[in-house]
Amino acid sequence: MKIKILTLFPAMFDGVLSASILGRAREQGLLDVSVLDIRPFSDRKHKNTDDYPFGGGAGMVMTAQPIRDAVVAAMGDDFQGRRIYLGPRGSRLTSEKARELSRERELILLCGHYEGVDQRALDTCVDEEISIGDYILTGGELAAMVLTDCVARFIPGVLGSAESPEEESFSDGLLEYPQYTRPREWEGLCVPDVLLNGDHAKIRAWRRRESLKATLRFRPDLLEGAPLDERDLKMLKELKEECSCES
Numbered sequence: 001m002k003i004k005i006l007t008l009f010p011a012m013f014d015g016v017l018s019a020s021i022l023g024r025a026r027e028q029g030l031l032d033v034s035v036l037d038i039r040p041f042s043d044r045k046h047k048n049t050d051d052y053p054f055g056g057g058a059g060m061v062m063t064a065q066p067i068r069d070a071v072v073a074a075m076g077d078d079f080q081g082r083r084i085y086l087g088p089r090g091s092r093l094t095s096e097k098a099r100e101l102s103r104e105r106e107l108i109l110l111c112g113h114y115e116g117v118d119q120r121a122l123d124t125c126v127d128e129e130i131s132i133g134d135y136i137l138t139g140g141e142l143a144a145m146v147l148t149d150c151v152a153r154f155i156p157g158v159l160g161s162a163e164s165p166e167e168e169s170f171s172d173g174l175l176e177y178p179q180y181t182r183p184r185e186w187e188g189l190c191v192p193d194v195l196l197n198g199d200h201a202k203i204r205a206w207r208r209r210e211s212l213k214a215t216l217r218f219r220p221d222l223l224e225g226a227p228l229d230e231r232d233l234k235m236l237k238e239l240k241e242e243c244s245c246e247s
């Protein structure tokens with residue numbers, strides 16, 4: 001898949017896109033991310049890309065013209081994909097949304113900065129607005145990196161073949177169970193015995209129980225939407241009884 005990121009601060013992306021799993025995915029040709037600087041598209045003499053807000057108020061607003069021209073350039077002749085603006089008014093980025101976006105041929109991600117972007121550029125050059133959470137960032141760049149990372153995990157081959165994007169927290173609607181690695185005993189703390197015995201059915205049951213336990217404790221709201229079977233419901237009932245004993 002192709003992702004084109006439009007920003008006034010291309011340097012912000014250097015490390016994130018070349019390190020670790022995203023770097024490997026790009027080397028393997030699974031993901032083609034390019035970062036396009038908006039500034040050269042400005043018609044103005046000094047390549048300005050912002051101006052004072054009509055109606056007054058603090059800060060600067062990104063002007064429509066360079067954004068439109070950058071988006072048009074990024075789209076090329078027969079654009080097939082989605083143009084996304086990262087902003088706090090958008091619909092929330094979730095695993096589901098990321099999985100859906102990973103099936104697109106191409107994404108254009110527009111990053112705002114300063115006080116925001118002239119509304120007319122958003123109205124004419126963007127298909128949808130996405131937010132990564134209820135907080136304000138100084139720019140959309142970090143949000144674009146989060147979206148890129150999250151979407152990339154769902155592209156076949158990006159995670160090692162043994163790993164599945166679905167096995168992590170949230171994909172099955174629950175939080176992740178705890179993980180342990182060597183040594184078996186560290187500073188007097190032991191790895192749970194069940195993980196050492198090689199009984200895979202038991203391990204699966206333990207992990208499911210721990211997922212339910214963590215979700216009940218930290219994000220009980222997720223239990224409403226999670227697909228739970230009879231055994232899960234029985235485990236949950238036990239877990240709830242356990243915690244009411246403790247308190």
Ligand code: 4H3
Pocket residue numbers: 086087088111112113114115116117130131132133134135136137138139140143
């Ligand atoms: C995204 C972008 C929060 C998010 C953002 C989010 C700067 C949008 C500017 C940029 C506007 C002013 N903040 N929650 N900030 O995903 O272009 O808000």
